[in-house]
Amino acid sequence: MRAISWIAVNVFKESVRDRVPYSLVLFAVLLMGASYLIGQLTAGQDVKIIKDLGLAAIAIFGLFIAIFIGIGLVSKEVERRSIYPLLAKPISRPQFIVGKYAGLVLTLAANVAVMTLALYAVLAYLTYTESPEFRDAWDAPGVDPQMLKAIVLIFVELMVVTAIALLFSTFSTPILAAALTFGLYVAGHFNTDLRNFDQVVESRPAVLLARAAYHVLPDLSAFDVKTEVVHGLPVTFGYIGTTLAYGLAYITALILTSVVIFSRRDFK
Amino acid sequence: MAAAIRIDALTKDYWVGFWRKRPYRALDTLSLEVQPGEVFGFLGPNGAGKTTTLKLLMQLIFPTSGQAEILGRPLGDVGARQRIGYLPENPSFYDYLTAEELLQYYARLFGYSGTDARRRTATLLDRVGIGAERRGQQLRKYSKGMVQRVGIAQALLNDPDVIFLDEPMSGLDPLGRRDVRALILELRDEGRTVFFSSHILADAEALCNRVAVVSGGRLAAEGRLSEILAFQARGWELVVADVRPEVLARLAPQIRRSTGIAAHRYALELPIESRPAAILSELVAAGATLVSLNPLRDTLEDFFVRRVAEMRDEAREGYGGNHRMSGAGAREGAQKDDEGHARD
Ligand SMILES: Nc1ncnc2c1ncn2[C@@H]1O[C@H](COP(=O)(O)OP(=O)(O)OP(=O)(O)O)[C@@H](O)[C@H]1O
Ligand SMILES: [Mg+2]
Numbered sequence: 250m251r252a253i254s255w256i257a258v259n260v261f262k263e264s265v266r267d268r269v270p271y272s273l274v275l276f277a278v279l280l281m282g283a284s285y286l287i288g289q290l291t292a293g294q295d296v297k298i299i300k301d302l303g304l305a306a307i308a309i310f311g312l313f314i315a316i317f318i319g320i321g322l323v324s325k326e327v328e329r330r331s332i333y334p335l336l337a338k339p340i341s342r343p344q345f346i347v348g349k350y351a352g353l354v355l356t357l358a359a360n361v362a363v364m365t366l367a368l369y370a371v372l373a374y375l376t377y378t379e380s381p382e383f384r385d386a387w388d389a390p391g392v393d394p395q396m397l398k399a400i401v402l403i404f405v406e407l408m409v410v411t412a413i414a415l416l417f418s419t420f421s422t423p424i425l426a427a428a429l430t431f432g433l434y435v436a437g438h439f440n441t442d443l444r445n446f447d448q449v450v451e452s453r454p455a456v457l458l459a460r461a462a463y464h465v466l467p468d469l470s471a472f473d474v475k476t477e478v479v480h481g482l483p484v485t486f487g488y489i490g491t492t493l494a495y496g497l498a499y500i501t502a503l504i505l506t507s508v509v510i511f512s513r514r515d516f517k
Numbered sequence: 518m519a520a521a522i523r524i525d526a527l528t529k530d531y532w533v534g535f536w537r538k539r540p541y542r543a544l545d546t547l548s549l550e551v552q553p554g555e556v557f558g559f560l561g562p563n564g565a566g567k568t569t570t571l572k573l574l575m576q577l578i579f580p581t582s583g584q585a586e587i588l589g590r591p592l593g594d595v596g597a598r599q600r601i602g603y604l605p606e607n608p609s610f611y612d613y614l615t616a617e618e619l620l621q622y623y624a625r626l627f628g629y630s631g632t633d634a635r636r637r638t639a640t641l642l643d644r645v646g647i648g649a650e651r652r653g654q655q656l657r658k659y660s661k662g663m664v665q666r667v668g669i670a671q672a673l674l675n676d677p678d679v680i681f682l683d684e685p686m687s688g689l690d691p692l693g694r695r696d697v698r699a700l701i702l703e704l705r706d707e708g709r710t711v712f713f714s715s716h717i718l719a720d721a722e723a724l725c726n727r728v729a730v731v732s733g734g735r736l737a738a739e740g741r742l743s744e745i746l747a748f749q750a751r752g753w754e755l756v757v758a759d760v761r762p763e764v765l766a767r768l769a770p771q772i773r774r775s776t777g778i779a780a781h782r783y784a785l786e787l788p789i790e791s792r793p794a795a796i797l798s799e800l801v802a803a804g805a806t807l808v809s810l811n812p813l814r815d816t817l818e819d820f821f822v823r824r825v826a827e828m829r830d831e832a833r834e835g836y837g838g839n840h841r842m843s844g845a846g847a848r849e850g851a852q853k854d855d856e857g858h859a860r861d
Contacts, residue, residue, distance in 0.1 A: 251625075252626050255625045256626075259614075259622050262614070262618070263613050263614065266655075330608075330609050331610050331611055332577075333572075333575070333577055333603075333608070334604075334605055334608060334610070334623070334668070335623075336575070336577060337575050337577075337598060337602075337603035337605075338623060339595050339598040339599045339626065339627065339628075340595065340626055513579070515577070515578040515579060516572070516577045516578060517578070
């Protein structure tokens with residue numbers, strides 16, 4: 250446990266000093282600022298645009314950060330052979346994987362937190378400067394705590410993506426791992442379409458294959474409640490709880506698989 | 518006493534080739550024992566299988582067959598690593614950490630408290646000569662030799678009983694090499710076991726109790742350097758200046774070969790049974806000046822070249838199987854070759 254936390258802290262330290270995640274977060278923050286300007290141009294100065302763009306920015310830039318650091322920090326360690334001295338220390342390979350993952354999640358949390366604060370800051374400014382008659386016409390308050398529900402789900406989705414990136418980087422090259430992770434992310438968002446495949450296609454094997462894929466691939470669209478939150482529609486805690494449980498189960502499976510693969514491989 | 522390191526018929530096949538994978542035997546049934554307190558030199562030319570052996574011992578790769586023990590515990594015993602240090606070949610760490618942060622991180626993994634980790638870090642950076650002004654610098658700004666020193670420091674962080682060093686001198690300047698030699702001797706005096714790989718015979722001669730020579734993945738010889746016949750003196754090389762040719766002509770029967778280096782300056786090769794002192798005094802009496810007198814022996818390179826050729830012949834003759842050539846076999850081979858040299 251102690252070893253795991255030190256590995257995690259080291260991942261965090263390394264990624265904080267590596268400036269690429271910074272620039273991504275900076276870009277996301279700029280985008281949120283820009284969304285304010287766009288809002289100014291539209292009639293009615295709709296707060297929804299800012300919320301939409303802000304949440305999308307968190308999801309997209311979070312995705313890039315997750316893939317970037319998720320793959321970078323593990324395959325780089327193998328490729329640059331810094332793993333040689335590390336694994337000669339009294340830590341097991343499962344501890345290494347779990348520690349790396351914990352550190353990645355920590356980094357991700359810091360990045361998402363910064364983006365969230367930026368989004369709320371833009372929204373607070375807008376609410377403060379907006380005239381009351383417009384403000385009263387909004388579906389949901391400007392600084393809406395409901396948005397945290399969407400952000401928590403985005404964060405868990407990013408945790409799943411990070412676990413996928415980690416799994417791929419235990420056995421393939423960084424570029425391939427990035428491509429595979431991104432592919433799985435896209436597939437995961439169209440997953441529900443696979444369930445309803447029989448309504449579109451006649452062929453029985455194709456339907457069975459789609460079914461199998463539906464059960465194996467992560468259902469990432471479940472984590473997307475951006476529209477509901479922006480339009481002030483209810484998102485129940487029951488739904489959030491179920492989705493969190495699903496995400497955590499999926500992550501556990503991914504980490505276990507990573508551990509099994511990683512524990513058997515040769516480092517060359 | 519139990520062996521510090523026991524390697525038993527360790528074999529490693531790598532799978533090579535892009536489409537049609539086939540096994541390539543990088544290490545072939547290597548068996549060795551290293552006793553506690555020994556400084557053991559693991560010698561061999563490039564591609565002999567030294568790094569492969571060390572990576573197997575560190576469980577960075579898994580053996581195709583065979584096994585090994587360190588401090589009486591099987592490989593893969595995580596607890597045993599508490600007492601082991603390892604310097605990888607051309608080590609590489611994290612670009613964005615400083616030397617201090619790196620060592621403290623490793624120290625925490627060994628279970629040291631924060632204060633102890635800082636103390637150990639400072640002691641070891643002192644020991645390998647990384648000055649206080651460089652310690653706070655990120656490792657990507659370090660030169661190769663400095664990274665090598667950090668690598669040595671991290672291998673000693675936990676006060677290990679057994680230390681594995683893969684080419685510890687690589688990347689170091691002459692001063693650094695001298696420091697590392699001194700360090701290894703200190704470790705020996707502290708009673709630790711040191712297992713290091715090298716392809717430089719002089720390093721082994723200066724440091725080792727015993728050596729093993731590997732070549733082509735197989736053990737070619739093992740024992741004390743002085744006992745491995747191929748490395749024993751087979752003559753003398755006498756370099757003298759101010760020699761008149763007629764003096765040389767008079768001594769010719771006692772000289773195996775003479776090579777002119779410059780005007781009146783010669784390198785003379787004397788057979789092992791000759792008495793160099795007598796010849797030298799005769800030369801000096803005739804007005805010559807001594808430049809140097811050295812025993813002539815095979816270099817590690819000569820030995821490799823010969824052993825590789827021998828092993829290839831053996832393989833062609835279809836011996837197959839186990840090719841451990843330590844002991845009598847290796848010595849006979851070496852002796853035969855020595856005679857061959859003498860006839861040249
Ligand atoms: N990952 C790998 N895949 C395929 N072959 C490998 C791999 N690693 C090493 N080899 C081969 O195994 C043999 C032994 O290599 P090894 O690195 O152990 O040699 P070495 O004795 O350490 O050499 P050097 O003095 O150059 O460091 C070489 O022929 C090498 O090409
Ligand atoms: Mg090597």
